[in-house]
Amino acid sequence: MIGTNENIMEANGFYLHTVPTKKFKTISITAKFKAPLSRETITQRALLQQVLQQGTQSFPDRSALQMKLDSLYGAVLTMDSSKKGDYHMMTVRLETANQKFISDESAIMDETIELLKEVVYNPLSENNAFIPSVVAREKDTLKQKINAVTDDKMRFANMRLLDEMCSDERYRLHVQGYEEDLEAITPESLYAYYRSMLREDQLDVYVSGDVDVNAMETKIKSAFMRDEEQNSVAVITESMKKQDHPQVIIEKQNIQQAKLHFGYRTNIAFGDDDYFALHVFNGLFGGFPSSKLFINVREKNSLAYYAASRFESHKGLLFVFSGIAPKDYQQARDIIEQQMDVMKNGDFTEEEMANTKELIINQLLETMDNSKGMIELLYQQVVADTERSPETLIEGIQNVSKDDVIQVANKLYLDTIYLLTNEGTDTDE
Amino acid sequence: MNKLTYDHIEEVIYKEKLPNGLTVFLLPKPEMAKTYGIFSTNYGSIDQTFVPINGRERITVPEGVAHFLEHKMFEKADRDVFADFGKQGASANAYTSFTKTAYLFAATNHIEKNVKTLLDFVQDPYFSEESVEKEKGIIAQEIEMYNDQPDWQTFMGTLKAMFHQHPVKIDIAGTVDSIHTITKDDLYTCYNTFYHPENMTLFIAGNFNVQQMADLIKHNQASKDFASMEDVKRTYPDEPTSVAERERKLTMPVSIPKCTVGIKESSAELTGDVFLKKDLLQSMVVDFYFSKGGPFYRQLYDQQLIDASFYFETNLEKNVGFTFIGGNTSDPDRFADQVRELLQSTNQAEFNAEEVDRMKKKKIGLLLRAMNSLEFIANKYIHYDTVGVDLFTIIPVIQSLTVEDFNTFVQNWIDDKRIAVCKIMNE
Numbered sequence: 117m118i119g120t121n122e123n124i125m126e127a128n129g130f131y132l133h134t135v136p137t138k139k140f141k142t143i144s145i146t147a148k149f150k151a152p153l154s155r156e157t158i159t160q161r162a163l164l165q166q167v168l169q170q171g172t173q174s175f176p177d178r179s180a181l182q183m184k185l186d187s188l189y190g191a192v193l194t195m196d197s198s199k200k201g202d203y204h205m206m207t208v209r210l211e212t213a214n215q216k217f218i219s220d221e222s223a224i225m226d227e228t229i230e231l232l233k234e235v236v237y238n239p240l241s242e243n244n245a246f247i248p249s250v251v252a253r254e255k256d257t258l259k260q261k262i263n264a265v266t267d268d269k270m271r272f273a274n275m276r277l278l279d280e281m282c283s284d285e286r287y288r289l290h291v292q293g294y295e296e297d298l299e300a301i302t303p304e305s306l307y308a309y310y311r312s313m314l315r316e317d318q319l320d321v322y323v324s325g326d327v328d329v330n331a332m333e334t335k336i337k338s339a340f341m342r343d344e345e346q347n348s349v350a351v352i353t354e355s356m357k358k359q360d361h362p363q364v365i366i367e368k369q370n371i372q373q374a375k376l377h378f379g380y381r382t383n384i385a386f387g388d389d390d391y392f393a394l395h396v397f398n399g400l401f402g403g404f405p406s407s408k409l410f411i412n413v414r415e416k417n418s419l420a421y422y423a424a425s426r427f428e429s430h431k432g433l434l435f436v437f438s439g440i441a442p443k444d445y446q447q448a449r450d451i452i453e454q455q456m457d458v459m460k461n462g463d464f465t466e467e468e469m470a471n472t473k474e475l476i477i478n479q480l481l482e483t484m485d486n487s488k489g490m491i492e493l494l495y496q497q498v499v500a501d502t503e504r505s506p507e508t509l510i511e512g513i514q515n516v517s518k519d520d521v522i523q524v525a526n527k528l529y530l531d532t533i534y535l536l537t538n539e540g541t542d543t544d545e
Numbered sequence: 546m547n548k549l550t551y552d553h554i555e556e557v558i559y560k561e562k563l564p565n566g567l568t569v570f571l572l573p574k575p576e577m578a579k580t581y582g583i584f585s586t587n588y589g590s591i592d593q594t595f596v597p598i599n600g601r602e603r604i605t606v607p608e609g610v611a612h613f614l615e616h617k618m619f620e621k622a623d624r625d626v627f628a629d630f631g632k633q634g635a636s637a638n639a640y641t642s643f644t645k646t647a648y649l650f651a652a653t654n655h656i657e658k659n660v661k662t663l664l665d666f667v668q669d670p671y672f673s674e675e676s677v678e679k680e681k682g683i684i685a686q687e688i689e690m691y692n693d694q695p696d697w698q699t700f701m702g703t704l705k706a707m708f709h710q711h712p713v714k715i716d717i718a719g720t721v722d723s724i725h726t727i728t729k730d731d732l733y734t735c736y737n738t739f740y741h742p743e744n745m746t747l748f749i750a751g752n753f754n755v756q757q758m759a760d761l762i763k764h765n766q767a768s769k770d771f772a773s774m775e776d777v778k779r780t781y782p783d784e785p786t787s788v789a790e791r792e793r794k795l796t797m798p799v800s801i802p803k804c805t806v807g808i809k810e811s812s813a814e815l816t817g818d819v820f821l822k823k824d825l826l827q828s829m830v831v832d833f834y835f836s837k838g839g840p841f842y843r844q845l846y847d848q849q850l851i852d853a854s855f856y857f858e859t860n861l862e863k864n865v866g867f868t869f870i871g872g873n874t875s876d877p878d879r880f881a882d883q884v885r886e887l888l889q890s891t892n893q894a895e896f897n898a899e900e901v902d903r904m905k906k907k908k909i910g911l912l913l914r915a916m917n918s919l920e921f922i923a924n925k926y927i928h929y930d931t932v933g934v935d936l937f938t939i940i941p942v943i944q945s946l947t948v949e950d951f952n953t954f955v956q957n958w959i960d961d962k963r964i965a966v967c968k969i970m971n972e
Contacts, residue, residue: 137576179839186904186907213913213914256852260852370798419682477654478651481578486917
C-alpha cells in the first residue's frame, strides 16, 4: 500500500533513485545538491537558484525558457533551498504530465530530461560568468525576499528564535541568505561557485511516476554526469552551549497578535534508536488537534487559534508555536511548560499512545501519496546517511512503548523562549 | 450507483442522489494509501441574507456566522470531534469559503468508521450559550492573526474596493465586533436552513471498496429523518458591473509596500458551458500575460516593479468573479498605473495559433498535475458540479477552444471601470 519501490544505483558520480508508482499523472525529476551549511556559501546558493531559472544557452531568457516549459504541457520547474541538520540542500525539480494521458504525444519525457540537463549544466553565461544584468536584478529580488520575512510574523519569530538559540551553531544560518553578503558576489564569483558546487556537492537524482525503471535509468545517466566520484561531504559536529536555565527573549513590534515560540533540544536525530519515540512524543505533545497543547492552550483555555509542536529530524530540535493575545503571555507560557511536565511524568494513556501512533503512520502514508512529499521522505535517509525506509519507520513507530516516550520527554530540555509582542504590553521578565 | 467512466484520464466515478436529497460521489483509487472524504454544504460567507427553513421573512445574519458555525460543529455535549477522528487514525479539518462550508478527513485506515463519523457529526449539531461564548475568544485570535497578515489585508482590501454591495467584500471570519453579536439561535437558524441533505454533497476519493461504501452511506442516511425542503431562497444585492472605489489605501507595518490590482470579472449568475468557458479563458489569458516569461510579467520585471512575491489568481464562483494581480513593490503607484495600462492594451490583442496551442497545452498539463491530489479532485469536482460542470470533461473542452474564442474573450475582457487597486503602505 505504501506503493514505492525505490531503486538506487550509483552512476556517473551521483546516486540515481528511481521510484516507479502509478499514483501520479505526472513524472517528476528531482536533483538534490547537498553541502555543509556555511555562512560563506549560503547567500551564493540562495542567489544561484534564482539566477539558474533566468535562462539557458538555448533558451536565453526567462520568457524563452518559460515558453519551452509551457509547450511541454506546462512542465513546472522549481528550485529551492532548505537546511537539514548541518547541511544545506539545493533542490531542482522538473515535473511534467505523463504522456500516456495525452493523445498523440510521445516526446514529452525525452524533451523534459533534455531541458533539465540544459538548466543544470548549460545556464545562460558568457566567459565563465553569469550575465551581469541578470545577477544584479536577481540580487534585488533576493534582497526583497530577505526583507519580507519581517512581514510574516510566524516565520519571523521562528527565525529570531533560531538566531538566539543556535547563536554559535551553523544551524542559525538563514536559508534565504544575508543582504550584507550580496555586494561581494560578482557574476564571475557566482559562476565559479556554481562550477564548484557541481563538482563538490553530493548529488542525488530522484525520478518518480509511472515509469519504466530501466529505460529511465538509461535516459537519466546520459543527462547527468560528472567526472569525480560521489562526494560524501562530512561536517565537523559542533559542541552546543548547555545552560542551566532557558534564556527568554522578548521583542516588540506594532502587531495585534503575539507569537510565543519555544525551542527545545532533543539531541535525537533521524538515525538514532529513540527517533521513533520522538515521533510519538511529538504527536502526543503538540503534533495534532488531539494533542496536549491544542487541547489545553486552545480548547480548554481559549488562549490561541493555534498551538502546536514540530521537530527537526537532523539537528535534534523541537519547537512549540502559538499565537496569543499579548496579555495572555504568562498564562500561555505556564500552560505550555505544564504540558511538558505532564509528558515527562508519563501522564498519558495507552489509548492515547495507540491513537497517536495511528495518526503519525497515517501522516507518513499520506506523505507517500504526494509526489514531492514522497521524495522528501526518502531523501531523509541520504541526509542522515542511514538506511531507514518508510516501512522501517512505520514499524519502528508501531513498536514504541510508553516508557520509551517518557525517556524521550526527560531527555528534552528547554533552551530558549522567544516572545514577539505588542509595543504597549508589559511583560514581567 | 451510476457509474461514470473517463477513459482518457483513467478515472471512474460513481454518483447517486439519495432519497433525502444528498448527492454522493465515490472515486476509487486503489493505488493510493489514503482516502479523503469531504462533506460540503453549498453555503458560505456570501449567504448572509435568506429565508430560513420554515420561515417566511427574509433575514440577514451577522458577518462571520458560516465560519463560526464551522468551528462549533466539532464540539458536542460530551466530546470533541477532532478526538473522535484522532482515535480512528484520521486527521480532520474544515474550511469556510465565500460559497462553501466543508468538513473533511484523510485517513489510511478505518475508512468506513471515519465516513460514518463525518456524516454523523455534521448531521448532529450541538450549540449551547456557553460553548458559543467560549468560541469567541478563539475566533477573535484567528481574526487578529489575519489582521497582522498584509497579504490577507490586501486581498480583502481589493475586494472591498471592487464590490459595492456583494457580500464577497465581507471578511469570511467576520470582525471581532460582529462575532460577539452571534448567538446560539443564529447558529441553529443557519444550520437548519443550509445543512439540509438537499443542499449538501459527499465526495469520497481513495482506497476503499465501492459497494460497501455505497451501502454504508445509504444505510446511514436512511436511518435519519429530515423535513422536506425546497431550494433555499437566498438574496444577493444588485451589484453594478463597475467597481466601488478606484483605489483604496491602507497602512500597516510592512517592510516593502504591497499593491494589488483587481479586475471585477463578473457579478452575474453563470452556469454550465458558459461558466466553464469563461472560467477557462479568464484563467488562461491572465496566465498568458502574467506568468513568468509572459509579456506583461516581463515588462513589470524589467521595470523593477515586481519581485519574487508577484502573484496573480483568478476566481469564478456562481455569481461573482475576480482576478488579482499583485505583490510587493517599491513603487505601488507606478505598479498600479503600469498594470492598468497593460491591461487596457489587451482590447486590441490578437493571439496567433501557436500562442493558443501553447496556452492549451499548459492548461491541460497543469490540470493533470493537479489531479495527482485527491483533495484537488474532490474539492474541484464539487466546485464545478455546483455550477453544472463535470471536472473530468474539462480536458476535451480545453482541446476544443479556438483562436477565435480567445480573441473574442480578450478583446472584450478589460474595461477600466471594472478595475480597482489596493495599496498597503508602511505606517
